[in-house]
Amino acid sequence: MREVEYNDIVEAVKNMIMTTATNLPEDTLEYLETAYKEEKSEVSKKVIAQLLENAKIARDEKRPLCQDTGLAVFFVRVGADVRVVGGLLKDAINEGTEKGYTDAYLRASTCEPFSRANLKDTVGYNLPAIIHFDIVEGDKIEIEYAAKGGGSENVSRARVFPPAAGKEGIINYVKEVISDAGGNPCPPITVGVGIGGTFEKACISSKHALFRDLGTKNPDPEMAELEEIILEEINKLGIGAMGMGGTKTALGVHIEANPCHIASLPVSVNVQCHSSRHTHITI
Amino acid sequence: MAEYHLNTPLNEEDTRKLKAGDVVYLNGTIYTARDAAHARLVKLLENGEEFPFPIKGSVIYFVGPTPPKPGDPIGSAGPTTSYRMDSYSPTMLKHGSRGMIGKGGRSQEVKDACKEYGGIYFGATGGAGALLGKQIKSAKVIAYPELGPEAVRELTVEEFPVVVVNDTYGNDLYQLGREQFEVKD
Numbered sequence: 409m410r411e412v413e414y415n416d417i418v419e420a421v422k423n424m425i426m427t428t429a430t431n432l433p434e435d436t437l438e439y440l441e442t443a444y445k446e447e448k449s450e451v452s453k454k455v456i457a458q459l460l461e462n463a464k465i466a467r468d469e470k471r472p473l474c475q476d477t478g479l480a481v482f483f484v485r486v487g488a489d490v491r492v493v494g495g496l497l498k499d500a501i502n503e504g505t506e507k508g509y510t511d512a513y514l515r516a517s518t519c520e521p522f523s524r525a526n527l528k529d530t531v532g533y534n535l536p537a538i539i540h541f542d543i544v545e546g547d548k549i550e551i552e553y554a555a556k557g558g559g560s561e562n563v564s565r566a567r568v569f570p571p572a573a574g575k576e577g578i579i580n581y582v583k584e585v586i587s588d589a590g591g592n593p594c595p596p597i598t599v600g601v602g603i604g605g606t607f608e609k610a611c612i613s614s615k616h617a618l619f620r621d622l623g624t625k626n627p628d629p630e631m632a633e634l635e636e637i638i639l640e641e642i643n644k645l646g647i648g649a650m651g652m653g654g655t656k657t658a659l660g661v662h663i664e665a666n667p668c669h670i671a672s673l674p675v676s677v678n679v680q681c682h683s684s685r686h687t688h689i690t691i
Numbered sequence: 692m693a694e695y696h697l698n699t700p701l702n703e704e705d706t707r708k709l710k711a712g713d714v715v716y717l718n719g720t721i722y723t724a725r726d727a728a729h730a731r732l733v734k735l736l737e738n739g740e741e742f743p744f745p746i747k748g749s750v751i752y753f754v755g756p757t758p759p760k761p762g763d764p765i766g767s768a769g770p771t772t773s774y775r776m777d778s779y780s781p782t783m784l785k786h787g788s789r790g791m792i793g794k795g796g797r798s799q800e801v802k803d804a805c806k807e808y809g810g811i812y813f814g815a816t817g818g819a820g821a822l823l824g825k826q827i828k829s830a831k832v833i834a835y836p837e838l839g840p841e842a843v844r845e846l847t848v849e850e851f852p853v854v855v856v857n858d859t860y861g862n863d864l865y866q867l868g869r870e871q872f873e874v875k876d
Contacts, residue, residue, distance in 0.1 A: 430821075448872065449868065449871070449872055451692075451712070451854070451864075451868060452868075455816050458816045458819050458822060458852075459816065459818060459819060461819075461822055462816075462818070462819040462820070462821050462822040465821040465822055465825065466767075466821040469821070471760075471766070471767055471820075471821040471824065472757050472766060472767040472820060472821065473767070473818065473820060473821060474767060474769055474817075474818045474819075474820040474821075475754065475755060475756050475757050475766065475767040475768050475769050475771075475820040475824070475840075476755075476769075476771070476820075477757060477767075513757055513758045513759070513760050513766055514757055514758075515755065515756070515757045515758070515766075515840050516839065516840070517755075517840070524726075524727055526838075526839045526840075528839070558771075558772075559771065559772045559794075559795075559817065562772065590795065590796050590865060590869075591794065591795050591796060591814075591817075591865055592772050592774065592794070592795035592796065594794065594817040594818045644873065644874035644875075644876075645869070645873060646868070646869045646870070646871065646872035646873030646874065647869055648868060648869070648872060650794060650814065650816055650817055651794075651795065651796065651814075651865045651868070651869070652814070652854070652864060652865065652868045653864075653865070653867065653868015653869050653870075653871050653872045654868065654872050655872055681817070681818055682818055683818040
């Protein structure tokens with residue numbers, strides 16, 4: 409059984425958070441650059457130019473890309489042949505999160521649901537992190553991380569359809585969610601769509617779909633085709649960058665599908681803003 | 692689309708000349724408030740209590756910045772989604788506030804209040820927090836420090852770039868822009 413030190417995980421998570429807050433990933437930058445070239449609206453083009461300049465300032469001066477530095481969301485795949493020594497993996501991820509958010513001067517955005525009291529002095533700085541665990545083969549720990557902002561989360565929705573709704577029902581539903589959202593989620597967006605499973609499985613799948621790099625396709629050709637159809641439909645809505653009107657409302661649509669109950673067709677739509685801060689490491 | 696460089700506080704002459712789509716660079720003092728601060732500020736206005744800043748002609752920026760790095764006045768500071776302030780903004784405008792900076796669409800009540808009281812809803816680029824933060828030259832918490840990032844701050848801005856989304860004539864840039872680029876099957 410391979411052993412990994414608790415403190416090594418804390419350090420790795422801290423570094424991941426600090427880097428991600430100021431460096432827009434390559435895939436997102438590349439897609440924004442293409443969107444700038446292809447956008448037909450002058451106003452939207454100006455907005456995308458500002459986003460590219462913002463990304464440069466953030467990287468060069470180590471400033472957070474956005475003041476909403478998000479809740480820290482992790483998908484963690486733990487090999488069956490590795491164990492953490494010196495503490496719990498979950499605690500190490502939380503400790504790394506707190507250190508990263510504090511040391512990089514990021515915003516503490518976790519609060520109580522009703523009193524809205526910030527949790528930085530009680531639970532911890534921007535804690536707790538949202539962590540999804542899975543056990544896999546091997547002796548590695550793979551950690552995927554994204555800083556998830558509130559504006560795009562607020563427009564996300566889920567619904568369990570009857571099976572008869574089919575592909576058509578899903579296409580219309582995603583369009584409806586994005587149309588209602590307008591400029592609120594900071595387009596150009598990435599759209600994560602979870603299909604099938606149970607109610608919560610669809611939601612988690614739609615979140616995980618956002619961790620995929622832009623330009624990657626669902627391995628199932630039927631789903632890959634559906635991704636393209638939905639993307640085309642969304643870009644017909646005319647919402648444009650920051651809702652100013654334009655042809656580039658979404659940069660990509662990512663589907664994750666699962667087998668589901670014979671009675672139901674769950675679908676979840678999770679939206680990611682243009683500041684798609686995600687990364688992954690293997691320990 | 693015209694371009695203006697305006698000083699705060701804004702007077703009605705300034706705001707009545709602006710049209711949806713105009714680009715404006717703001718200079719001077721503006722104030723920050725998000726949901727939690729708005730709830731308290733509106734209560735002060737309704738009860739006729741002392742207000743923490745001069746409301747006449749004021750511009751309110753919907754923002755919760757990141758903490759400043761040592762030596763900086765403020766961290767990253769882009770706009771938050773504005774609809775959460777929809778229930779409060781008409782009262783602010785009624786009492787003389789004349790500008791709001793945020794992102795995303797507003798309610799009909801807010802658009803109507805802009806017409807009636809000569810107010811403007813400006814859009815700033817969401818997610819351009821590093822770029823916008825650099826146009827803020829000083830920042831001071833003036834009320835509700837316990838709200839952390841949501842405290843009310845007095846900011847000095849230079850050439851702060853915004854776009855007129857809702858003008859005093861009922862125009863809405865989001866609606867106009869979308870109509871222009873929507874593809875109907």
